[in-house]
Amino acid sequence: MRFLELCKRNLKETYRDPLSLGFLLGFPLVFMLLFGLAFSGETTPTYSLGVLDQDQSEISQAFVDEALATAFEITPYDNSSQALEDLKAGDLRAYITIPQGFGEQVYQNWQGESENIALDITYDESDLIVKEQVISMIDAVTRSFARIEVPVTLNTSPIHIESEITYIDFIAPGIIIFGLLILIPTSARMMVRDKEKGVLARLLTTPTRPWEFISSYSLCLFAVGIVQIIIFIVIAYLMGMDIVGNAGLVFLVFALTALCSIGIGMIIASLSKSENQADPLSWLIAMPVAMLSGCWFSIEMMPPWLQSIAHAFPFSHSIEASRGILSRGTGFEAVASDFLFLVIWTVIVFAAGILLFRRKMTI
Amino acid sequence: MSKLNSNTLAIQIFALTKRFDSLIAVNGIDLGIGKGELFSLLGPNGAGKTTTINMLCCLLKPTSGTVSIMGYDIMKEPFRVKELIGVAPQETTISEHLNSWENLSLIGRVHRIGSKELKQRSEELLETVGLLERAKDRVGKFSGGMKRRLNLIMALVPDPEILFLDEPTLGLDPQSRRAIWDYIAELKGKKTILLTTHYLEEADVLSDRVGIIDEGKIVALGTTDELKKSISETNTMIISAENLSAEAIDGLRTSDRYAEIDNVSGKLKVSGKDLNFREVIDYLYSQDVTIYSAALEQPTLEDVFLKITGKELRE
Ligand SMILES: Nc1ncnc2c1ncn2[C@@H]1O[C@H](COP(=O)(O)OP(=O)(O)OP(=O)(O)O)[C@@H](O)[C@H]1O
Ligand SMILES: [Mg+2]
Numbered sequence: 001m002r003f004l005e006l007c008k009r010n011l012k013e014t015y016r017d018p019l020s021l022g023f024l025l026g027f028p029l030v031f032m033l034l035f036g037l038a039f040s041g042e043t044t045p046t047y048s049l050g051v052l053d054q055d056q057s058e059i060s061q062a063f064v065d066e067a068l069a070t071a072f073e074i075t076p077y078d079n080s081s082q083a084l085e086d087l088k089a090g091d092l093r094a095y096i097t098i099p100q101g102f103g104e105q106v107y108q109n110w111q112g113e114s115e116n117i118a119l120d121i122t123y124d125e126s127d128l129i130v131k132e133q134v135i136s137m138i139d140a141v142t143r144s145f146a147r148i149e150v151p152v153t154l155n156t157s158p159i160h161i162e163s164e165i166t167y168i169d170f171i172a173p174g175i176i177i178f179g180l181l182i183l184i185p186t187s188a189r190m191m192v193r194d195k196e197k198g199v200l201a202r203l204l205t206t207p208t209r210p211w212e213f214i215s216s217y218s219l220c221l222f223a224v225g226i227v228q229i230i231i232f233i234v235i236a237y238l239m240g241m242d243i244v245g246n247a248g249l250v251f252l253v254f255a256l257t258a259l260c261s262i263g264i265g266m267i268i269a270s271l272s273k274s275e276n277q278a279d280p281l282s283w284l285i286a287m288p289v290a291m292l293s294g295c296w297f298s299i300e301m302m303p304p305w306l307q308s309i310a311h312a313f314p315f316s317h318s319i320e321a322s323r324g325i326l327s328r329g330t331g332f333e334a335v336a337s338d339f340l341f342l343v344i345w346t347v348i349v350f351a352a353g354i355l356l357f358r359r360k361m362t363i
Numbered sequence: 364m365s366k367l368n369s370n371t372l373a374i375q376i377f378a379l380t381k382r383f384d385s386l387i388a389v390n391g392i393d394l395g396i397g398k399g400e401l402f403s404l405l406g407p408n409g410a411g412k413t414t415t416i417n418m419l420c421c422l423l424k425p426t427s428g429t430v431s432i433m434g435y436d437i438m439k440e441p442f443r444v445k446e447l448i449g450v451a452p453q454e455t456t457i458s459e460h461l462n463s464w465e466n467l468s469l470i471g472r473v474h475r476i477g478s479k480e481l482k483q484r485s486e487e488l489l490e491t492v493g494l495l496e497r498a499k500d501r502v503g504k505f506s507g508g509m510k511r512r513l514n515l516i517m518a519l520v521p522d523p524e525i526l527f528l529d530e531p532t533l534g535l536d537p538q539s540r541r542a543i544w545d546y547i548a549e550l551k552g553k554k555t556i557l558l559t560t561h562y563l564e565e566a567d568v569l570s571d572r573v574g575i576i577d578e579g580k581i582v583a584l585g586t587t588d589e590l591k592k593s594i595s596e597t598n599t600m601i602i603s604a605e606n607l608s609a610e611a612i613d614g615l616r617t618s619d620r621y622a623e624i625d626n627v628s629g630k631l632k633v634s635g636k637d638l639n640f641r642e643v644i645d646y647l648y649s650q651d652v653t654i655y656s657a658a659l660e661q662p663t664l665e666d667v668f669l670k671i672t673g674k675e676l677r678e
Contacts, residue, residue, distance in 0.1 A: 002473045005469060009469050012461055205445060206474060
């Protein structure tokens with residue numbers, strides 16, 4: 001197989017070059033660590049939390065004093081109207097209502113019966129910190145207090161929030177997808193370097209076909225991508241990311257995303273004459289797409305027309321699918337449409353890459 | 364006629380033209396190169412040699428004209444053509460992080476050469492260019508000339524029927540150059556070879572025919588002897604001798620067979636259209652001249668080159 005021989009050569013060129021190898025493997029490592037540390041830092045500040053204890057049991061008392069108090073600054077309330085006022089005034093981040101029967105529910109859990117625990121949380125909808133952090137903290141605290149593995153039912157108002165998502169769970173998939181988006185410049189660089197040095201021209205005088213060139217580069221880059229994905233997942237896991245769903249499935253999502261990036265990189269390489277052209281061009285594509293796809297913040301905050309543009313790219317689908325699988329344990333059926341989208345994109349970019357290579361590189 | 368051509372010609376070029384924007388790099392070349400022929404393309408820098416070769420090996424799209432190689436049109440069946448050719452580009456292009464074996468095997472493998480044959484051929488070629496001892500070193504650490512040698516044998520490793528060698532001995536030391544000449548001379552008759560070079564001696568020794576290209580056009584074509592004859596009808600002999608008397612020289616001058624007679628620092632130069640070597644020697648003996656040496660001076664390929672490309676005049 002010609003393309004395997006070429007791929008072997010590309011791999012050797014890569015792993016024998018300490019600088020490029022360092023970049024390819026060191027980069028995701030440093031990158032993930034930096035992001036992880038940057039965001040884990042945000043859990044340090046304490047938020048003030050109002051508590052309205054309607055249960056008034058020993059257990060609810062203990063819950064407030066021993067559990068919630070470790071994570072929040074607690075202000076007790078007797079009635080909800082006062083709490084609401086303080087929330088509006090900004091003195092509170094949120095307030096939590098412990099309903100009657102809470103102590104009983106927790107007690108049942110301690111006895112080994114899986115009872116659902118219900119809590120009501122009220123907060124300002126526009127407050128992203130609460131949305132992404134406070135709720136998950138309450139969730140975590142409650143679960144450890146009640147010693148339960150089942151999801152806690154947090155009746156949040158004004159909007160309902162998936163209970164299990166912690167902050168790192170929310171942010172990690174986006175960061176990983178961003179890491180995989182960086183395969184675009186990496187891929188473009190690998191091919192365009194050979195073009196610039198004339199190695200590609202020499203190989204073009206051999207009977208190697210365009211698809212063989214594209215697959216040889218892609219296969220090598222895919223191997224690099226797989227290693228990067230493993231690094232990403234391991235570090236995110238160490239930083240506290242849950243893997244609730246099927247790890248194989250989420251790996252598949254990341255792998256398809258990597259292929260999309262590689263394909264886009266191949267297109268850019270076919271269009272550029274030199275590294276100096278390919279590099280800025282690929283960053284010019286990767287950065288806005290990362291922004292648009294919601295790598296750093298939720299795309300729900302964007303205007304709808306921008307969201308529909310975002311959904312035209314594969315990466316927002318990867319983020320949603322991987323987030324679902326990782327933190328909610330979403331099964332294949334639920335992400336099948338995202339999968340299909342990724343597969344279609346992969347097929348299209350590779351077809352376009354081969355076509356462009358044929359048009360631009362061969363007579 | 365064309366049937367005959369396609370049977371005996373390996374490369375047929377018709378009105379081949381390449382234009383880069385306003386610059387016409389190759390301007391309507393017509394050329395046929397026979398099977399097993401060693402053809403040298405000579406020409407000053409920028410004459411269009413590399414551009415021509417790039418078109419022949421399917422790297423560059425001709426602006427107009429056609430080329431067929433072993434009967435396959437380069438535009439219509441490029442992959443057929445690529446199976447038949449081996450190319451050593453003017454610019455050294457090797458994979459820096461691979462060693463020599465790996466570089467050779469890459470090219471061999473994409474030509475689908477079996478591993479046993481590949482190893483044997485690689486070894487033979489590495490031996491020829493004196494790289495066998497360093498064959499396991501990363502080629503990035505090679506000297507410029509060593510890289511050149513590898514660059515050349517990479518074209519040879521698939522054992523192609525047709526070879527395009529763009530300045531194969533550029534930047535090589537005299538021993539290596541000689542070794543490569545010998546190797547190419549061995550291939551003569553077995554392979555069709557198109558080479559370009561600025562070492563005119565190399566072209567003179569090796570080529571069956573040479574073509575001189577200038578400003579994109581072939582300005583002279585033929586065997587080296589034909590070309591040499593074409594630029595000078597007169598023969599010249601140089602005699603170095605003692606006690607050359609003025610009378611003896613004058614005696615030569617009286618004959619109208621000798622167009623030109625010069626005596627510069629003990630060296631007598633006689634030239635004329637019907638110059639007869641024996642006659643001149645005999646005459647000088649009869650005049651009691653002691654002759655140390657006498658030789659017929661032949662025009663070199665360099666003389667031909669300079670005369671035809673007019674570089675002498677332009678400078
Ligand atoms: N890619 C290109 N774009 C524009 N002009 C080019 C290109 N390649 C070659 N040329 C021009 O075509 C002409 C012929 O170049 P070519 O490389 O064929 O010369 P050459 O005969 O091989 O010279 P040398 O002996 O220096 O190798 C030159 O004037 C060169 O500037
Ligand atoms: Mg040249």
